[in-house]
Amino acid sequence: MDVEITDLQLHYGDFHAVKGIDLTIEDGSALVLLGPSGCGKTSTMRTVAGLETPTGGRIAIGGRTVFDAEQRINVAPNRRNIGMVFQSYAVWPHRTVRQNVEYPLKVRKVARAERRTAVEEILELTGLTEYAERGASQLSGGQMQRVALARSLAMSPSVLLLDEPLSNLDALLRENLRNELRRIQQESGLTSVYVTHDQAEALALADKIALMRAGRIVQVGSPSDLFESPTDSEAARFMGFENILPIADGDTGLRLGGRPIAPAATDDGDEIEETVGEAPAASSAAGKPAASEFLCVRAENVEILPDGEHGATPATVSVATYQGRSVEYDCHLDGGQRVRVKASGATPRYARGDAVGIRIGADAGRVLSGAARA
Numbered sequence: 001m002d003v004e005i006t007d008l009q010l011h012y013g014d015f016h017a018v019k020g021i022d023l024t025i026e027d028g029s030a031l032v033l034l035g036p037s038g039c040g041k042t043s044t045m046r047t048v049a050g051l052e053t054p055t056g057g058r059i060a061i062g063g064r065t066v067f068d069a070e071q072r073i074n075v076a077p078n079r080r081n082i083g084m085v086f087q088s089y090a091v092w093p094h095r096t097v098r099q100n101v102e103y104p105l106k107v108r109k110v111a112r113a114e115r116r117t118a119v120e121e122i123l124e125l126t127g128l129t130e131y132a133e134r135g136a137s138q139l140s141g142g143q144m145q146r147v148a149l150a151r152s153l154a155m156s157p158s159v160l161l162l163d164e165p166l167s168n169l170d171a172l173l174r175e176n177l178r179n180e181l182r183r184i185q186q187e188s189g190l191t192s193v194y195v196t197h198d199q200a201e202a203l204a205l206a207d208k209i210a211l212m213r214a215g216r217i218v219q220v221g222s223p224s225d226l227f228e229s230p231t232d233s234e235a236a237r238f239m240g241f242e243n244i245l246p247i248a249d250g251d252t253g254l255r256l257g258g259r260p261i262a263p264a265a266t267d268d269g270d271e272i273e274e275t276v277g278e279a280p281a282a283s284s285a286a287g288k289p290a291a292s293e294f295l296c297v298r299a300e301n302v303e304i305l306p307d308g309e310h311g312a313t314p315a316t317v318s319v320a321t322y323q324g325r326s327v328e329y330d331c332h333l334d335g336g337q338r339v340r341v342k343a344s345g346a347t348p349r350y351a352r353g354d355a356v357g358i359r360i361g362a363d364a365g366r367v368l369s370g371a372a373r374a
C-alpha cells in the first residue's frame, strides 16, 4: 500500500529532529531514507510505525489516515499493520526457524493448512527452507536477519520498515544479503522503507532514494539521479564525489575542469605551508568568504599524467595506495588543494613525492552550490 507523509514534524523536548518532511512511497516500491548518522532517519521511520508521536503533520497508509496532528488522529502501532526489521536480530533463540516464522500466523489464528502453505512459501522466498528445523540460536547473523525478515513477512504487513538491518554483518555477507533483499522486495511486491547511511546499499535497494540532512529531505530521486546529479556539494560528498574543489570568483592562475579554483584554506592539512608574500589576494584564511560554488569530481574522472604534460596542472603525489584493480593517489597542487585520483590498472606508476600533472576534463565534473545553512 502507498504511504503518504505530509509536513511531518517531530520534536524531542526542545530538539527539532524532523523538520517538515513530505514524502510519497508508491505501492509496491522500495524507498530508501539515506543520510548521515543523526539526521533523523530512524525518527522518521518510527513515526510511520507509530512508535514516536509526531508534533505535526499527517501520515496515511493505503489511503487511511494513521496520524493527523490537526484532526487528532493517532492509530496505535499494532493497528497499522506494519512489519519491522532492525539492526539487532529479533528472533526467538529457543525456537526453530519454522516456529519463528509460524508464530505470527498462529497469533492471527490462521488455519493450520493455510499456515503450512504460507510458512513454506516464506521460507522459500527468504532462502531458509533448508534451515527450517534448526534452532534459531544456531544460525549465523545473516541467517538470523533472514528469519527476522521472514517473520515480518508472515504478518502480511501493508508496509515493511527496515532500519539498517545489515549493519551488524561483515562486508561480504552484507553484500550478498543486500542483493537477496532486493530480490525478495521485488518478488513480494511489498511497499518498503529502508533506512541506511550507506550509499552503496541505498543505490542497490531503492526504487527511490530520499537523501536526508539535519531533519530535512534535501533530494528525492532514482538511484542514478542521486549518483549522477547530486543537488549540492554536500550531497555530492555524501554520494562519493571525492573531490569538492571551491571555485574562485576571479582568476587565481589555476584552472581545472575549465573553472578557476580557489587556493586551499591554510588550515586544510598539516602538509600545507602558509602562503606568504605575493600569494593571491584571497589567501588570508581568516577573512576569506566561503566559496558558493564547487567543482565536484569523482576520483575516477581525474587524470594523472607524467610531469610536464601539455595542459595538465602540476601536482605532487603525497600518497599512493594500491587497491587491487586500481591505484588511488592523493596529490597536492601548488596552491595546497588536495586532489584524489583513481587510476585503473593494477600497477602504481607514481610514488610519494613524484611530480605529476592533473587533468580534469570540462565535462568530467559537476559545478554545484554549497549546502544551504539550516
Ligand SMILES: Nc1ncnc2c1ncn2[C@@H]1O[C@H](COP(=O)(O)OP(=O)(O)O)[C@@H](O)[C@H]1O
Binding pocket: 012, 015, 017, 035, 036, 037, 038, 039, 040, 041, 042, 043, 044
Ligand atoms: N529519544 C530521543 N530523545 C532525544 N533525542 C533523540 C531521541 N532519539 C533521537 N534523538 C536525536 O534526534 C536526532 C535524529 O536521530 P535519529 O532519528 O536516530 O537519526 P538517524 O537514524 O538518522 O541516525 C539525533 O540528533 C538524535 O540524537
Ligand SMILES: [Mg+2]
Binding pocket: 041, 042, 043
Ligand atoms: Mg538510525
